[in-house]
Amino acid sequence: MGDYVTTIKLFGTTDSFTTQIGELAHRALKVFYPLTSKIDTPGQLAKHERRRRVLRRVAENFLPRLKDHILYRLRGLDVSFCDHSFTDAERNSVIIPDNTIYVVQTMQVHYTTYDLRREYDTINPRTHGDVMVLSGEIAPSHPYWYARVLGVFHMEVWLNTGGRPMKWHLEVLWVRWLATLRNYKSGINHARLPKTAFVEESDPDAFGFLDPGQVIRGAHLIPAFASGRGVNSLRYGKSLARPGGELDDWEEHYVGIFVDRDMFIRYTHFGVGHSAMVRKIVWDCSESVPWTNAMDISNDEDADHELVDDGNGFDGYDDEQEDSDEECDDDGESDDSVGNDEGEDDGEDDGEDEFDYVSF
Structure with a gap:
């Protein structure tokens, strides 16, 4: 074993001049050979080897990140943060x-x-x-x-x-x-x-x-x-x-x-059917400007309504407006009554006010 030190100093480590490297590289070419058309084989083998070298660099982070994503989903973790x-x-x-x-x-x-x-x-x-x-x-x-x-x-x-x-x-x-x-x-x-x-x-x-x-x-x-x-x-x-x-x-x-x-x-925060969380996020992302400047309100009287957060989610109107709506429902006739011309006119007026409230 004493001559190994002198040989390493002259020629380097044993794995730098072993024939095993060339033999293994020859096996790789044999794997690529069935993928060629048997015409211009050296050029096609070189192309496959170059592709594998590029894909190896891409796959360095591909597979670990893919397994991390799979673990997040299978363990029920929040994939939005991935921290x-x-x-x-x-x-x-x-x-x-x-x-x-x-x-x-x-x-x-x-x-x-x-x-x-x-x-x-x-x-x-x-x-x-x-x-x-x-x-x-x-x-x-x-x-x-x-x-x-x-x-x-x-x-x-x-x-x-x-x-x-x-x-x-x-x-x-x-x-x-x-x-x-x-x-x-x-x-x-x-x-x-x-x-x-x-x-x-x-x-x-x-x-x-x-x-x-x-x-x-x-x-x-x-x-x-x-x-x-x-x-x-x-x-x-x-x-x-x-x-x-x-x-x-x-x-x-x-x-x-x-x-x-x-x-x-x-x-916008007017999305029909959107969850309270989504509407809250959209509203928070917009700057705190008067509501009338956000959507070009055309009815000045209705513009006095304020957007509030009651702690349980984003509602869009304050409690006073909800209370007033309930009082209006109590004062009116029941839903079972039909054929009232005044009620029909009121419904039409309410619909017109609703569409006049916001102009796009």
Whole structure:
């Protein structure tokens, strides 16, 4: 063993000149050979090897992040925050048979419209992959987060927690996140569309995974042509993050809040059927300006109503107005009476006042 020290000083460690490295590389080429067309084999083998090298760099964070997302969902944790870090032992408890993930080309997001009808948006990573989800921040400056879907996957997952392994079937979205610009005032109060930009690739949260159930609707992102194209968020060249084969990205995007009636109503606190939490978040994200300036109130007498929070959720009117409405109901006739011309006229007047209350 004494001659090993001298040999290492002259030629380096034994693994630097062993023939095992070349033999293992030869095995890799044999694996790629069935994938070629047997025509121009060396060029095709080099292309497959180059692809594997690129995918290896991408997969360094892909699989650990995917298992973290799966653990969040299977353990019932809040996937909006994702502030918990899992150990390698916990990640190893997630078993994906043969590491097989199935790719789907499209996904449909169903939602309820303003007139209580069911509609859906089709999400296609190649043509229309922009989506919006509810913000997971505690005190958000904007009510929604935006992302571009890069892939729609479904898979079978086994979770081994020490007892009998359990089988699950999960659907997952692989997304590239966008962030709203800081110090940029937008919304109805400022008559400016919200503006977003891709998160830089150096940020560990630039890419991530989403539960399809978190998606509210497909988003309409309009490129800000004045900002131009660039590579500030992602290096120049083709990438899986650019499904269209483009070499760079638009630096900034506007969020189209006027795509349709239902999209616009999500950026106001007047959303019919929206939960009190969502309406509260939208209201808190807007600056504390008089209500009359927010929606262009046309009836000055009705503009005296104030928006309040009774502690149980966002109501939209104060208690005095509710009490007055109850007194009006008690003074009027019962609902069983029909054929009263005065009652019909009053109903028409109330309907007219309701539509005069807010003008869009």
